[in-house]
Amino acid sequence: MTRALAMVSGGLDSILAAKVVKDQGIEVIGICFKSYFFNEENARRMVKQIDIPLEVVDFKEEHFKMVKNPKNGYGKNMNPCIDCHAMMMKYCGQLLEKFNADFIITGEVLNQRPMSQNRSALDKVKNESGIGSKILRPLCAKNLKPTEMEENGLVDRERLLNIQGRGRKIQMELADKWGIKEYPSPAGGCKLTEPNYSVRLKELLSHNQNPEERELELLRIGRHFRVTPKAKVISTRTQEEGEMIKSLLNEGDTILLVQDFNGSMIVIIGEATEEVISIAAKIAIRYSKGKDEPKVTVRYSEFGSKDHRTVEEICATDEEINSYLI
Incomplete structure (x- = not known):
């Protein structure tokens, strides 16, 4: 059976991305990261709503070291989102073998955040993570080039989505459709924002x-x-x-x-x-x-x-x- 690791931040987008893939009959395991600036509390509540297990990764020390001097700089505040996402994906890549998983899911949406989710930033995260070929972004996949998972038939591209931009209407409609009732505001979980x-x-x-x-x-x-x-x-x-x-x-x-x-x-x-x-x-x-x-x-x-x-x-x-x- 195909298995995927879903990076679950605790927000709505990441849990919707996991749900999109789970509904294709793929086994999904949630992966959440814990640092000095965010924790797993919201993620635990979110995974229960779509019935997937959650693995918590504590990377406080390495993450804080990066926060002090991020390669790609900060966002509007002290949030080094590009470096943070790349670090999380690198960790997830190391977990693929542990969980015998085939690829990684993220909830990123093209152009939702002007600095960290434009096409250039998404490509940079993909390249710097070291596992770019294993990353699937189900919510905006149809706006991006097909991944090897789609080309190899592990994932049906036609059942992925083409969301882009800063609007939240589509995500909220999907949440209502799938019975996801409780979710935090966007970027509400990270103190660095x-x-x-x-x-x-x-x-x-x-x-x-x-x-x-x-x-x-x-x-x-x-x-x-x-x-x-x-x-x-x-x-x-x-x-x-x-x-x-x-x-x-x-x-x-x-x-x-x-x-x-x-x-x-x-x-x-x-x-x-x-x-x-x-x-x-x-x-x-x-x-x-x-x-x-x-x-x-x-x-x-x-x-x-x-x-x-x-x-x-x-x-x-x-x-x-x-x-x-x-």
């Missing part, structure tokens, strides 16, 4: 080329302020963010809370010098109910310690906030 996250990541890498995994997780939470080259301040915006950030703190991190007024939890990541604590305290006051007071007491301590200290400060000005805000 998000402008705010990308700005923070770029700033972090300018100070530390080898951050810890938790530092990458922290980029998702709160407001971020660079106060010195060796210290960053994070201000939570909600109680939920406060709970999230606690799970990522280490001994040596410093927590600040305004003493007599409700407000944000402030965390110092890095060297908590007197200067840094003073700035962090001003920021804490700025995001508290005491911001209009002439002077406010702020408590601080190392994470996990019961030894609290206090400092009195005034509220940070708008100019100070803007000068530190990432």
Whole structure:
């Protein structure tokens, strides 16, 4: 029986591509990749809707190394889509033998994304993956040259599709036809496509080329302020963010809370010098109910310690906030 590996991102296009091929009587196994910037949660939900198994590949370290210096550069934000797709396909190529599979399916659509899915970009991914002859793009196949799988009769080209462009009408109609009810928005799963996250990541890498995994997780939470080259301040915006950030703190991190007024939890990541604590305290006051007071007491301590200290400060000005805000 013919068998294919479907690269399942967790979005709609990739699961539709897998469904198109599965409906030809071909066995399909989903392959999903896990990195510091995206995970398999959406993919697990999607494969259940078309009843195919899922294999998760964790390539965090190699992927992050590529993200720092992508051969083909970035998209609109810090998303190195061409290099990322080529890397995923290379991994899938190595899995063909493991699963005794014949070819690889992707959900790419010609010209859906102007930089990473134009004809030149699709050809570049195909060539740089090292397994170009084994790649099938079912959603836009009729807009591309026939693959060896079509020419050899493994796949019926007439039952493939000719979708192209940025519209989503056809995909949504197919989803409705096939009973695929729950799917995320396009590009909703990768943090590297998000402008705010990308700005923070770029700033972090300018100070530390080898951050810890938790530092990458922290980029998702709160407001971020660079106060010195060796210290960053994070201000939570909600109680939920406060709970999230606690799970990522280490001994040596410093927590600040305004003493007599409700407000944000402030965390110092890095060297908590007197200067840094003073700035962090001003920021804490700025995001508290005491911001209009002439002077406010702020408590601080190392994470996990019961030894609290206090400092009195005034509220940070708008100019100070803007000068530190990432």
